[in-house]
Amino acid sequence: xxxxxxxxxxxxxxxxxxxxxxxxxxxxxxxxxxxxxxxxxxxxxxxxxxxxxxxxxxxxxxxxxxxxxxxxxxxxxxxxxxxxxxxxxxxxxxxxxxxxxxxxxxxxxxxxxxxxxxxxxxxxxxxxxxxxxxxxxxxxxxxxxxxxxxxxxxxxxxxxxxxxxxxxxxxxxxxxxxxxxxxxxxxxxxxxxxxxxxxxxxxxxxxxxxxxxxxxxxxxxxxxxxxxxxxxxxxxxxxxxxxxxxx
Amino acid sequence: xxxxxxxxxxxxxxxxxxxxxxxxxxxxxxxxxxxxxxxxxxxxxxxxxxxxxxxxxxxxxxxxxxxxxxxxxxxxxxxxxxxxxxxxxxxxxxxxxxxxxxxxxxxxxxxxxxxxxxxxxxxxxxxxxxxxxxxxxxxxxxxxxxxxxxxxxxxxxxxxxxxxxxxxxxxxxxxxxxxxxxxxxxxxxxxxxxxxxxxxxxxxxxxxxxxxxxxxxxxxxxxxxxxxxxxxxxxxxxxxxxxxxxxxxxxxxxxxxxxxxxxxxxxxxxxxxxxxxxxxxxx
Numbered sequence: 416x417x418x419x420x421x422x423x424x425x426x427x428x429x430x431x432x433x434x435x436x437x438x439x440x441x442x443x444x445x446x447x448x449x450x451x452x453x454x455x456x457x458x459x460x461x462x463x464x465x466x467x468x469x470x471x472x473x474x475x476x477x478x479x480x481x482x483x484x485x486x487x488x489x490x491x492x493x494x495x496x497x498x499x500x501x502x503x504x505x506x507x508x509x510x511x512x513x514x515x516x517x518x519x520x521x522x523x524x525x526x527x528x529x530x531x532x533x534x535x536x537x538x539x540x541x542x543x544x545x546x547x548x549x550x551x552x553x554x555x556x557x558x559x560x561x562x563x564x565x566x567x568x569x570x571x572x573x574x575x576x577x578x579x580x581x582x583x584x585x586x587x588x589x590x591x592x593x594x595x596x597x598x599x600x601x602x603x604x605x606x607x608x609x610x611x612x613x614x615x616x617x618x619x620x621x622x623x624x625x626x627x628x629x630x631x632x633x634x635x636x637x638x639x640x641x642x643x644x645x646x647x648x649x650x651x652x653x654x655x656x657x658x659x660x661x662x
Numbered sequence: 663x664x665x666x667x668x669x670x671x672x673x674x675x676x677x678x679x680x681x682x683x684x685x686x687x688x689x690x691x692x693x694x695x696x697x698x699x700x701x702x703x704x705x706x707x708x709x710x711x712x713x714x715x716x717x718x719x720x721x722x723x724x725x726x727x728x729x730x731x732x733x734x735x736x737x738x739x740x741x742x743x744x745x746x747x748x749x750x751x752x753x754x755x756x757x758x759x760x761x762x763x764x765x766x767x768x769x770x771x772x773x774x775x776x777x778x779x780x781x782x783x784x785x786x787x788x789x790x791x792x793x794x795x796x797x798x799x800x801x802x803x804x805x806x807x808x809x810x811x812x813x814x815x816x817x818x819x820x821x822x823x824x825x826x827x828x829x830x831x832x833x834x835x836x837x838x839x840x841x842x843x844x845x846x847x848x849x850x851x852x853x854x855x856x857x858x859x860x861x862x863x864x865x866x867x868x869x870x871x872x873x874x875x876x877x878x879x880x881x882x883x884x885x886x887x888x889x890x891x892x893x894x895x896x897x898x899x900x901x902x903x904x905x906x907x908x909x910x911x912x913x914x915x916x917x918x919x920x921x922x923x924x925x926x927x928x929x930x931x932x933x934x935x936x937x938x939x940x941x942x943x944x945x
C-alpha cells in the first residue's frame with residue numbers, strides 16, 4: 416500500500432477541494448475544472464457518499480456512471496435557487512471579499528480582454544454555497560478590486576441588502592498554494608491553510624491585496640492512505656492532475 | 663392542417679432588419695446554424711440577438727449583422743472563448759446586455775407568460791446591475807419585504823431553433839440529453855422557425871421515442887425547415903457530435919478567408935459541400 420511516497424502539490428489540491436464538500440449532505444457537487452472534479456469524486460467515494468454528481472451534461476450519475484436522474488439546464492438552475500448545490504467555480508480575478516470575475520478584463524464597455532461572460536455566477540453566489548478554484552495563484556488573479564463583479568463577494572452582498580445576504584456563502588477558495596476563507600470579522604480573505612511546501616511569503620508575494628494571516632498558519636491536511644490510493648489508482652490513474660498543478 | 667414547411671431563404675424573407683431574434687441551443691450545441699447561415703447570406707442587418715451564445719453569436723457579429731447581443735456568455739464549449747465575439751467586444755463593435763444565466767431564463771419565462779418581468783434572486787450585488795442601468799429591482803409585497811432583480815421579459819420578433827425531428831405542422835422533437843430552452847424561445851417570440859435534421863410524419867415521431875421528447879408545440883411555430891446537418895459545426899446529439907476539427911478551423915482562420923470559403927455560396931447545400939471538400943483535404 417502506501418510507503419513513504421511524497422504527496423504531490425496537485426494531490427493536496429484535490430484533498431483541499433474534496434474537503435469543501437465535507438458534511439454537505441445530499442446536495443449537487445458542481446465542480447468546474449479538473450482538480451475540483453477529482454475532489455468531488457473523492458469526497459463522494461469517502462466521507463460524503465450522499466453527494467449528487469452529473470456527467471457534465473444533463474444526467475445525474477453515480478461514481479460508476481449509472482444514471483440516477485435527469486438534470487437539464489433549466490432544472491439545474493432551479494437546483495441553484497433552491498440551494499441544494501455547492502459549486503466550485505473558477506475565477507479570472509478574485510478580491511479580498513470574494514468578488515469574482517470571469518466576464519472581462521478592463522473597462523466593461525470596451526474590455527481589453529473579453530472572457531466568458533458572467534455565466535451563472537450572480538445567481539450562484541446569492542443562492543447556494545460557492546467556492547472557487549484557482550490553479551495558478553498570482554497577483555493578476557488575486558486583485559485589489561475585480562474589473563467586473565460576477566460572483567458576489569461579502570461586501571457587495573452586504574451592500575445589496577438582506578435578500579442578497581440571506582443565502583450568500585463563500586466557504587473557501589482553493590489555489591495551488593493553499594486554502595483561503597472569509598472567517599474574519601470583516602469577511603476579508605485569510606489564509607486557512609498552506610499546502611505543504613508553500614510559504615506565507617510566497618502567498619503574500621502572489622496576492623495583490625493584504626491577506627489576513629493568522630498567528631499559526633496550519634498546513635493543508637495530509638491525505639489518508641486510502642485517499643491517495645483512490646486518487647492515484649481509481650480517480651486519476653493517468654495523472655491528469657499534475658498537468659493542472661505542477662509540483 | 664397547415665403545412666408549414668419552408669426553405670431557409672423563405673424564413674429570411676420573413677425577417678426584417680432591426681428585428682430582435684432569439685436563437686435556441688446552448689454554447690456550441692444544437693444551434694440552428696443553417697438558418698444563421700441563411701441570415702449571413704441575406705441583406706439583414708441591425709439585429710438584436712438573444713442567445714445562450716455560441717458560434718451563432720460569433721458569426722452574426724463577425725458578419726456585421728448584429729448590433730446588440732443579449733447573453734450570459736458566448737462560448738464554443740471545447741474552445742472556451744468565442745474569437746469573433748471577443749474581437750467585437752474588444753473593439754466596441756457590438757452592444758451587449760450582459761445578464762446572468764438564470765436572469766435570462768426568467769426573462770424567457772416572463773415573455774412566455776405575457777408578464778412584463780419576473781423577480782429573481784440574482785443580479786443584485788453584482789455588476790450586472792451596473793452595466794445594465796435600465797434593470798430595476800422589485801420589493802416583495804409580502805411580509806418578508808425582500809428586494810429582487812426585476813428581470814424584464816425577453817420578448818422576440820422571431821425565434822430560431824434546431825430539432826432532431828419535426829413534422830410538417832411544427833411539432834418539434836429533441837432526442838438529445840437537454841432541451842435547453844428551445845420551447846421557451848418559440849413561445850417567447852411572435853414568430854418561430856424550427857429547422858430539423860429530418861422531417862417526418864407526425865405518427866413517426868413517437869414510434870421509437872417517448873411523447874415527452876416532443877418539446878416544441880405547433881401552436882408556437884410559424885415555419886418548419888428540413889436542414890440535414892443543419893446544426894453543423896455545433897453538436898446535435900444523438901444525430902452527430904460537434905465537428906471539432908472544423909470548429910477549430912473556424913476559430914483560427916481569419917474571418918474574411920473563412921467567410922469567403924464557406925459562407926459565400928448561394929445556399930446551405932453550397933456550405934455543406936464546401937465543408938465536405940475541406941474534410942477531404944484534411945485526410
